[in-house]
Amino acid sequence: MIYKRSSELFASARKVIPGGVNSPVRAFKAVSGDPVFIKKAEGAYIYDEDGNKLIDYINSWGPLILGHAHKPVVDAVIERAKDGTSFGTPTELETKIAELAVKMVPNIDKIRMVNSGTEATMSAVRLARGYTGKEKIIKFSGCYHGHSDSFLIQAGSGAMTFGSPNSPGVTQGTAKDTLLAKFNDLDNVKQVIEANKGEIACMIIEPVPGNMGCIPPKNGFLNGLRELCNSHDILLVFDEVMSGFRLAQGGVQERMGVKADIVCFGKVIGGGLPVGAFAARDEIMDYLAPVGPVYQAGTLSGNPLAMAAGLAMLTELYENPGIFESIDKKTKYLHEGMEKVLKENNVPHTINRVGSMISVHFGDEPVVDFESSATSASSGKFNKFFHGMLENGIYIAPSAFETWFISEALSYEDLDKTIEVVGKVSKDL
């Protein structure tokens, strides 16, 4: 395939945008090479600036669960835009999407809209701190919660109880309030709680992580966290920015039957426009301004275009609940197909999947947490795999730590083509 125009556009972009991108993962840094510039997209396909047609497994990193340019969503945005793009006042649309979200997601009474997943998690943690009057939070290594300071903490040496900043610009003061725990390791979480008794406001977790590949929570892990939170007066915050409205209408809470105290959304809830949200039961949400003392705001929060897109998307999912079963089936089909060809070609691999979240790891060991995900990534095979896939018209995320985002727009023909390419590419791995 030819990427001449994409490379030229990237060179121009780098002169005026840091690294040529407005979000680092887009830059292909982990896999090397120049990123592909996209011109348009429809359904399961994206078309780049050089005229290549690619089957898309990124789908804007998750929002486009029904594929690109889904007509009801696009039409809703166009119609809404004709009447003005923003007012900075309440609109009926905001109540409509809130009513629908509260109907679809178990265990929430009220929801507030923001503009990104980052804002949602950041606000949720502030709310948890305000509500409990405690300052520390637990985060799990390998979980991503957006780029606000408290979350840019990763396990360093011996950083079991005190996090250390892993991005310059995050202060020690902020880092010390973020405690790190290990995903899928209840004993470790207990130790962290014991060492910080009475000081922990909340633990925030991707209940099905998708940012170290897809990691299924072990049986009893999420329930164990719920019990620990109950007995230590800690709020359980589910970051369902990726899993919300994807793994079920009600996300992981519904799919796995575990109740969180605060839930964060993003991605699917905006239908491809910049939307995030956080939600909880009344007593917690009423702690927010203007009713309660915890401040949180946004000039463009609840923006009419974004709400029109989000409402159209959620309505599609609500009225067609069969979508979740259908997309799970497609992902299972892809899983089994890839498994078969990777085995045939003797490529050491682990495929993890929960519903329509799936990731391929090139190592023999089970991938159950950040360490095991990093170990398999270090095999170096992903880079070659990625470029082989791209060369053959399959667009997956340019990082060994990303989940593939399956869309309902993918046909079984697309999946067969993908499996065939995985077979072809894995011959040289």
Ligand SMILES: *Cc1c(COP(=O)(O)O)cnc(C)c1O
């Ligand atoms: C994408 C993501 C975020 C961040 O959302 P942005 O809209 O990129 O700020 C937070 N948490 C999880 C689990 C995500 O996948």
